[in-house]
Amino acid sequence: MKRGESEEPYRDWIKHSSIDRRTRVVLALDLDGKAPSDLLEFGEALLDHTDEHVCGVRFGRQTVLNLGLSFTRRLTRRVHAGDLPCIIDDKLSDIGSTNEAITTAYYRLGFDAIIVNPSSGWKGGLEPVYRLSRKGGQGVIVLAYMSHPGAKETFGQRVFNGASRKPTYQYEKYARKAVDWDSDGIVVGATRPNIIRKLKPIVKGKVPVYSPGIGTQGGDIASARKAGSDYFIIGRSITRAQEPANISAKFARASFS
């Protein structure tokens, strides 16, 4: 479970990597549609072009399912060779023993942080993921509001908070849980700057905000940054670009101004 060359816990590692490279961009690698060896080659070439402009790399789960285990391991090693931490965007939401087994398998593949869905709760749910990650220095990042329209159905619903008779929003409840659990990040879509703005006071100084949904999905760095996003998870706008080096450099400058 060696985490690249870094001795730092994940949360410090990405922070320092962000400051040193003057970028808040996390590259999203969703590799698909080709033979595993072609996907590996594509991923490696993309990292060659972009890794100086990003502070971390996030793999979608399809990347692991399409690459297979040994190529996934090769690609996380390539990310570490560039001194960057590697996040698996799992949206994990199972019972405790399964969560533990899945997290262990990912950390063995070289991941330094995992994105979880808070819907399975703490007891007998996510607790072992935090225990395991604290021990190994990995990070746990919690979904608070996703970037697509359907997120409104659940992340946007009003719920009763514990014994209180007053309803609150699901995303607020999730953000408070993320703070209580001492998480290493929350995820709020850049498509929802108003929600980032509402959640920032809850997590401020404790838990950084990661925002996907820039570009293809319609989110915008400037407004999300102004609302309080700390990191921007950007995929298709970079991976499908003609010149990924230029476009990632441009996103880096926009994110760090």
Added chain:
Amino acid sequence: MKRGESEEPYRDWIKHSSIDRRTRVVLALDLDGKAPSDLLEFGEALLDHTDEHVCGVRFGRQTVLNLGLSFTRRLTRRVHAGDLPCIIDDKLSDIGSTNEAITTAYYRLGFDAIIVNPSSGWKGGLEPVYRLSRKGGQGVIVLAYMSHPGAKETFGQRVFNGASRKPTYQYEKYARKAVDWDSDGIVVGATRPNIIRKLKPIVKGKVPVYSPGIGTQGGDIASARKAGSDYFIIGRSITRAQEPANISAKFARASFS
């Protein structure tokens, strides 16, 4: 994407397989803690002992992450060789394009149905999973209430249902969604017979109920069956048994009485 030898859609396949073999047991394969080749051997041997007593096999995600792609494919082929459908317990909850990519990758590995977490909603969320599955004859099974204590935090919370001013339970909202989406099953932990009983009238005649949590987690077949469960997802009580053939036969009889 060939689904074993069956020409039937998943939902009919598991139903007929259940009636023909007189069992409502779905074997849960959570393979872990050994080298991939040893896990494959263990899984194959377990199927040799149990497959006449079960109506389907469900793989945990850690099984795929620990076996790797080619061994996973070999094991789904082995399940199909016994004329059984194969479910991936993914608890999928991502944005649409990612859900589609993940589901496609699983169906390519030989799975016939996928368990999803309704928390990402329909639009830009789970919609492509249903579209893909309808086309290929695969099944989509929706979490309504999980079997562990932390499930109470979210599946058990009270929420406002749409424009209504009257609160409802999250699990009721999820079960109604599952019906609206024309799903092939809902999952409710066998540890919650009262909730199975409450949800049965909502899904009855439309969507079968799958219940994990038998044995190790404290759930009981007789009370869950009485409450309305149609299928029982059983793992550790069989996979860790000294005599998996006997114990799975015993569960089969209890499930079909």
